[in-house]
Amino acid sequence: MENQQQNMTGSWQLNCPVSIPAETDCVTLAHGEGGRLSRKLIQERIISALKNEFLETADDAARLPRLEGPLALTTDSFVVSPLFFPGGDIGSLAIYGTVNDLAVNGARPLWLTLSLILEEGFPLVVLDRVLLSLAEAARSTAVKIVAGDTKVVPRGAADGLFINTAGAGELIEPVPPGPAFLKEGDELVVSGPIGQHGMAVLAAREQLQFDPLPQSDCGSLLNSVTQLRERIGDRICCLRDATRGGVAAVLQEWAESSGLTLSIDERAIPVTSGVRGMSELLGLDPLHIANEGTMLIAVREGAGQEAVSVLQSLSETADARVIGSVKTRGLVPVTVKRTLGPEQPLHDPLGSPLPRIC
Amino acid sequence: MKYLDEYRDPAAAVRLLDEIRRVSTRCWTLMEVCGGQTHSLLRHGIAAELEGTVELIHGPGCPVCVTDQADIDFACQLAKRSDVIVTSFGDMLRVPGSQGSLLEARARGGEVKIVYSPLDAVELARRHPEKQVVFFAVGFETTAPATALAVMQAAQDQLANFSLIVSHVRVQPAMESLVESPEHRVQAFLAAGHVCTVMGYESYDQFVERYQLPVVVTGFEPLDLLEGILACVRQLEAGETRLENCYSRAVQLAGNQSAQDLVQEVYQIADCRWRGFGFIPSGGLSLQEKWQQFDARVRFPDCGLPVIANSECRSYEVMTGQIKPPECPRFGKQCTPETPLGAPMVSSEGACAAYYRYAGV
Numbered sequence: 001m002e003n004q005q006q007n008m009t010g011s012w013q014l015n016c017p018v019s020i021p022a023e024t025d026c027v028t029l030a031h032g033e034g035g036r037l038s039r040k041l042i043q044e045r046i047i048s049a050l051k052n053e054f055l056e057t058a059d060d061a062a063r064l065p066r067l068e069g070p071l072a073l074t075t076d077s078f079v080v081s082p083l084f085f086p087g088g089d090i091g092s093l094a095i096y097g098t099v100n101d102l103a104v105n106g107a108r109p110l111w112l113t114l115s116l117i118l119e120e121g122f123p124l125v126v127l128d129r130v131l132l133s134l135a136e137a138a139r140s141t142a143v144k145i146v147a148g149d150t151k152v153v154p155r156g157a158a159d160g161l162f163i164n165t166a167g168a169g170e171l172i173e174p175v176p177p178g179p180a181f182l183k184e185g186d187e188l189v190v191s192g193p194i195g196q197h198g199m200a201v202l203a204a205r206e207q208l209q210f211d212p213l214p215q216s217d218c219g220s221l222l223n224s225v226t227q228l229r230e231r232i233g234d235r236i237c238c239l240r241d242a243t244r245g246g247v248a249a250v251l252q253e254w255a256e257s258s259g260l261t262l263s264i265d266e267r268a269i270p271v272t273s274g275v276r277g278m279s280e281l282l283g284l285d286p287l288h289i290a291n292e293g294t295m296l297i298a299v300r301e302g303a304g305q306e307a308v309s310v311l312q313s314l315s316e317t318a319d320a321r322v323i324g325s326v327k328t329r330g331l332v333p334v335t336v337k338r339t340l341g342p343e344q345p346l347h348d349p350l351g352s353p354l355p356r357i358c
Numbered sequence: 359m360k361y362l363d364e365y366r367d368p369a370a371a372v373r374l375l376d377e378i379r380r381v382s383t384r385c386w387t388l389m390e391v392c393g394g395q396t397h398s399l400l401r402h403g404i405a406a407e408l409e410g411t412v413e414l415i416h417g418p419g420c421p422v423c424v425t426d427q428a429d430i431d432f433a434c435q436l437a438k439r440s441d442v443i444v445t446s447f448g449d450m451l452r453v454p455g456s457q458g459s460l461l462e463a464r465a466r467g468g469e470v471k472i473v474y475s476p477l478d479a480v481e482l483a484r485r486h487p488e489k490q491v492v493f494f495a496v497g498f499e500t501t502a503p504a505t506a507l508a509v510m511q512a513a514q515d516q517l518a519n520f521s522l523i524v525s526h527v528r529v530q531p532a533m534e535s536l537v538e539s540p541e542h543r544v545q546a547f548l549a550a551g552h553v554c555t556v557m558g559y560e561s562y563d564q565f566v567e568r569y570q571l572p573v574v575v576t577g578f579e580p581l582d583l584l585e586g587i588l589a590c591v592r593q594l595e596a597g598e599t600r601l602e603n604c605y606s607r608a609v610q611l612a613g614n615q616s617a618q619d620l621v622q623e624v625y626q627i628a629d630c631r632w633r634g635f636g637f638i639p640s641g642g643l644s645l646q647e648k649w650q651q652f653d654a655r656v657r658f659p660d661c662g663l664p665v666i667a668n669s670e671c672r673s674y675e676v677m678t679g680q681i682k683p684p685e686c687p688r689f690g691k692q693c694t695p696e697t698p699l700g701a702p703m704v705s706s707e708g709a710c711a712a713y714y715r716y717a718g719v
Contacts, residue, residue, distance in 0.1 A: 208474065339403075342403055
């Protein structure tokens with residue numbers, strides 16, 4: 001009380017409501033108002049991190065060259081919490097997520113747009129770290145960020161940083177026909193251990209002390225999809241990165257599109273010991289947990305092992321396995337064979353035990 | 359994975375299954391008490407493999423399922439207050455009270471948080487002195503030591519903004535109430551391994567003596583369960599009624615003394631209302647007089663609500679073994695995990711949810 005009074009009477013601080021400090025270390029509402037600070041943020045931090053010929057013109061729209069093949073277009077928003085987690089961060093996630101969506105749909109990813117929604121007070125050094133990671137992911141997948149937008153919302157209206165990326169790519173023939181064209185006998189392949197991303201984010205968010213700590217699989221599928229298509233392209237029916245809802249959600253969607261039953265064998269599915277331990281402890285099923293660099297591939301009968309050999313020759317998909325096959329429609333759309341006993345139905349995950357994982 | 363794979367070995371499981379079939383001269387009716395065991399039996403296909411040899415009745419052992427609706431309604435009422443943060447374990451959030459679940463309360467603006475340990479709720483109270491943090495303490499004797507520790511920690515830190523809704527339940531009185539009922543068909547019990555890890559199993563001596571039923575302390579992995587079942591069947595075939603421990607790698611006769619001390623320091627045995635069962639004498643725990651300041655019901659005396667019971671749910675018959683979940687006319691139709699009529703369809707350890715997820719194709 002004494003101190004307070006002293007402050008009130010003993011010292012006057014001039015706080016002009018319109019003045020802006022010359023340098024701030026965090027995002028302010030002024031950064032989003034289109035003035036000098038907005039320009040400074042965009043020029044000195046964003047464009048300088050993502051440098052390319054399209055961004056340098058700084059027009060409101062990117063003018064892109066004509067393509068030979070048809071265009072594929074996708075968009076995704078990223079709200080993961082925490083922003084940094086073992087194996088990745090929101091920046092790399094925002095690039096790989098969109099690149100993977102294009103790649104598994106048969107396109108060569110080319111251009112991305114980038115929208116940042118920043119919360120007032122967000123530290124600029126953290127923004128720099130995210131942009132650095134974003135730039136590195138874009139460079140490694142040879143995509144260019146050609147347009148973007150930045151908005152700042154008042155403190156409390158967002159959680160630090162939200163990102164949206166849209167991506168465009170050129171479809172490369174032969175484009176996999178898609179899950180509606182699945183046939184009885186087709187084989188199902190998973191490109192690596194499942195459930196790593198969801199578990200890594202959960203462990204980081206809740207500060208769960210697991211040893212080993214699960215690492216996110218956050219990464220690009222572009223190389224493995226390209227290799228797979230070059231080698232057995234005509235025998236691939238469909239590919240999908242198994243993000244939210246995990247492998248179970250992809251299988252459900254494919255079963256629905258094809259009207260067939262998809263059967264998998266739990267014992268064939270690669271799961272790291274970290275993910276398995278966490279699943280057992282928390283009562284979660286790795287089949288329901290999100291991935292960010294692991295895909296499911298359906299290939300024609302007899303091509304499963306060949307797909308696995310191609311994938312296993314690449315370091316990022318060294319643990320690929322055939323996990324099941326497509327059957328005539330039974331009573332349920334997706335079945336799983338577990339340790340003992342008969343096949344069981346595999347349901348969609350219900351609600352999410354792990355909110356905001358991507 | 360160590361301590362998992364060796365207890366899930368399919369070849370060993372097949373040997374145990376064969377042995378159970380070989381020893382049985384008739385179909386015996388066993389009850390597994392714990393919801394974790396129910397899930398393991400269905401997930402690993404054991405219940406289906408033993409059809410005709412052993413009938414497994416899925417007991418009341420999911421604490422989330424038996425939590426009184428009045429407690430859930432009370433928690434939801436508290437969540438509506440702008441000065442309160444309600445915390446609990448993830449499962450509890452989805453269970454409907456008579457007027458919605460905590461998850462719905464959160465969607466309508468209430469502050470409801472999942473915690474992984476009761477001590478996280480204490481930490482939350484420490485960080486938010488401007489809020490009242492209420493921990494919804496559910497669970498059997500296995501979780502009670504951790505919530506007791508949270509109360510003691512809050513007292514030590516002199517936190518005036520932390521309190522508990524105590525919904526702890528005790529296994530043995532429920533088993534007693536079950537076998538006292540004239541409709542019961544149980545011939546032997548698989549006792550819940552995790553509860554025995556904390557409480558030991560000495561107290562089952564009297565139970566076995568009094569009701570003349572075999573009790574076998576059993577674990578959760580497929581081989582643990584099969585060994586427990588085999589031990590029950592052997593006793594039944596030999597006309598014996600004994601207390602046996604088939605989970606000795608985790609359970610000792612006297613249990614975990616320091617955990618029991620914590621519970622005794624903070625709680626006292628109390629009569630308790632179990633959802634689906636009704637009133638069970640000595641069926642739960644309540645805070646002792648000296649810890650009353652941490653009782654949310656004392657701190658918020660005006661937040662109770664009358665309970666509107668749902669008469670369509672037949673969970674009592676499921677939990678007492680009178681019907682199997684699929685025999686309920688609403689199972690899988692009006693009642694699914696997305697639209698549960700009763701708690702056993704909601705909780706990840708509930709018998710109805712287990713059937714919905716794992717019942718054979």
